[in-house]
Amino acid sequence: MILSVTWVGATREPTQRTKVELTYRNALLELFHSPECAKKSHDYYVTHPQTPFQDWPRFNHFAYSQAVRNLTPNEKAVARFRVDFTG
Numbered sequence: 001m002i003l004s005v006t007w008v009g010a011t012r013e014p015t016q017r018t019k020v021e022l023t024y025r026n027a028l029l030e031l032f033h034s035p036e037c038a039k040k041s042h043d044y045y046v047t048h049p050q051t052p053f054q055d056w057p058r059f060n061h062f063a064y065s066q067a068v069r070n071l072t073p074n075e076k077a078v079a080r081f082r083v084d085f086t087g
Contacts, residue, residue, distance in 0.1 A: 001034075001035040001036050001039060001085055001086070001087040002035060002085070002086045002087050003025060003028060003029060003035040003038055003039075003083065003084075003085055004025065004083075004084045004085075004086065005021045005022075005024045005025040005028070005081055005082070005083055005084075006021065006081065006082045006084070007020055007021050007024075007079070007080075007081055008080040008081065008082050009078065009080060011075055011078075012075075020067050020068070020071070021067075021081070023066055023067045024063050024064065024066065024067035024081055025063075027062065027063035027066040027067065028059065028060070028063045028083070031055075031059040031062065031063065032055075032059060035085060038056075038059075038083075038085070039085045041054070041055045041056040041059075042056050042083070042085070044056070045057060060083070064079075064081065067079075067081065
């Protein structure tokens with residue numbers, strides 16, 4: 001299984017966009033240890049969004065914070081990422 005991250009509406013040139021996307025992806029993989037674990041956690045969150053203390057929203061927020069750390073405040077305000085699982 002492959003975990004991919006896409007910066008939706010990227011405002012930077014392709015090399016910098018790729019760096020931000022890889023930072024987000026690598027942070028997720030570091031926290032979940034594998035794409036399969038991330039997918040399982042994501043699927044559980046989608047089906048049970050009201051259950052407190054889930055890993056997906058917490059780890060996703062941390063990865064987002066890592067990715068947007070070096071962006072300008074205006075870019076942070078509009079930065080959106082799409083996480084896809086393929087395979």
